[in-house]
Amino acid sequence: MREDESNWFSKWEEQLPSPEDLMPLTQTLITPDLAIAFDIRSPHNLHSPSLQHHQQPPPISTPSSQPNSGEFDSPELGGGGAGDEPARTLKRPRLVWTPQLHKRFVDAVAHLGIKNAVPKTIMQLMSVDGLTRENVASHLQKYRLYLKRMQGLSSGSGNGSGGDPATDHLFASSPVPAHFLHQGRPNSDHYLPYVPVAALQQQHHHQQMAAAAVVAGHHHPQLQPRYGQIGHFGSPRNGQFDHPFLNRQSHSHSHSQQPIHRVGTPIHNSVPSSYVDDLESANGRKVLTLFPTGDD
């Protein structure tokens, strides 16, 4: 089984078209969005969990063989590229809510209690680098809808969270903490007083790369994620599967400051059930997921 994975990868690599072939004639090498999406920025803004662009298809830079482990090539727009797009007016790439991210989200909400579970707080509790309040707010809104939908539907046959329609696939991936399905109760009770949120939004320091799921805006062209950086995420064979984000709290050099706790579950890297790069086909959109799909 494992061979399949390494196999596809090899094949994939071989099939990589030459860089020239890739870009028909459109636009620059690295989308500005990509740049900022990852870490190329100067001031003190924007970080990025798992984000996606919307516009141009992801440019490829890793031709073949060994990906750059560490830094990636700088966007050289010199020769052919030409149209260096306005580096300004850059918009933040769309955040992609991976199951993991969502899990974190749910845990946060769970521990906060419905009452205190408002975007800002949730965001803080999650302490995911680059996550904005609006990101959370937006997700929260949808999540609430999901919960409502669920309550109405939960009666009857054994359908709770194991076969929900595609509509809620993301949400289905994390166990809804019971008491969610009915508001009314803050936390207290049997739910821990967890996490003092010492870390808060501390955004300076360096950046972390991200991007775990990439979406291609178009069909069929050979798009590939920038494995240059995230390559090794695809090999969780050791079970030590960690995401670049979900992690913005990793450093607390020195002593006393312990940023925060892990919310709820202690990172359960159970066996990779299926690490298939999930090809979600919808319309003209292919989603490449590097994460375990289903549950963790």
Add this chain to the structure above:
DNA sequence: ACGCGAATAT
């Protein structure tokens, strides 16, 4: 002014 949440937009 803050920031939540519903509505609306992409």
Add this chain to the structure above:
DNA sequence: AATATTCGCG
């Protein structure tokens, strides 16, 4: 469908 952005309201 999934996220983002806008907007009215406490």
